[in-house]
């Protein structure tokens with residue numbers, strides 16, 4: 001009896017402890033879900049490297065169930081051009097600290113001769129360990145090119161749009177463990193800088209670290225183009241995070257926030273038609289004003305939206321950063337149509353393309369902007385060139401008719 005008497009409280013104690021542990025875990029999980037992964041030092045994923053199978057040849061990559069080694073990745077980009085020389089080319093955005101290439105596939109339809117075909121930009125994995133977007137972008141390149149001439153939607157999209165896809169903007173972070181594995185991928189670049197806290201901040205203080213080579217190259221690339229719409233792909237949560245990141249919506253609402261909500265809803269709803277459990281960890285709707293989730297400064301999204309007249313959203317595409325390779329195919333199935341449809345949104349901007357004044361600043365597109373000299377402003381009546389060479393550096397408002405255009409002279 002004594003044994004039983006002693007055993008019972010022990011068993012009860014164990015049960016209580018199990019409940020307490022379960023409760024603690026549930027509490028930690030719940031609070032972890034409400035934190036923005038971008039805002040805190042990341043928790044390293046504890047996935048076994050076995051879950052991250054690598055393709056060491058192009059042929060192994062053809063089944064789309066692996067991550068590419070660095071050499072396979074660069075060979076894939078090259079092969080796109082060899083297979084579809086009339087539809088695409090590879091640009092080098094820049095070179096990372098350790099000498100890896102930051103590449104961009106520029107895709108257009110075969111008759112690219114209209115002056116005002118809008119330019120769209122996808123860029124992924126500036127946090128080197130957020131691998132899902134890297135894979136999805138490579139597969140998107142493959143699908144867009146392979147479907148030209150057979151898919152009506154994609155053919156039409158390529159014939160009306162210049163599409164730029166940068167699958168990997170922080171290669172040193174992704175291949176931190178060497179060119180042959182992504183198992184040791186990490187968030188930071190080779191200088192241990194978080195590239196998404198390293199952009200000039202239009203609203204606040206300069207970044208702590210000097211502008212990193214990866215970001216410097218990215219800014220120069222964007223300045224050479226006239227991107228109207230873009231997306232910056234991340235992982236660690238599933239949510240469409242629209243501007244601003246520097247403010248809550250109460251403090252400062254983005255002028256396009258209603259448009260962003262509608263676009264985000266279409267993206268999430270299309271994913272949920274394939275898998276209804278998706279995009280639920282941050283907000284039930286699957287989208288959020290960045291600052292309402294968590295305020296950050298020196299991020300890329302606000303920099304590009306503010307300084308370059310382009311609309312960029314941050315897409316968080318998987319709750320797990322280093323997504324296991326056996327799940328990659330499912331994520332493609334869920335998100336690919338949304339990723340294609342999002343490009344199409346460039347033809348349905350609420351004001352920029354048609355030039356209807358919807359808000360006070362910069363209703364016409366000016367590029368390059370910021371500028372050091374001549375700037376071109378696109379209006380519905382055509383492009384007009386202005387020379388700011390003799391003006392002082394700073395912000396200038398140029399009036400075209402009654403339309404103000406904000407131009408930043410460097």
Ligand SMILES: [Zn+2]
Nearest residue numbers: 127130234235
């Ligand atoms: Zn991230």
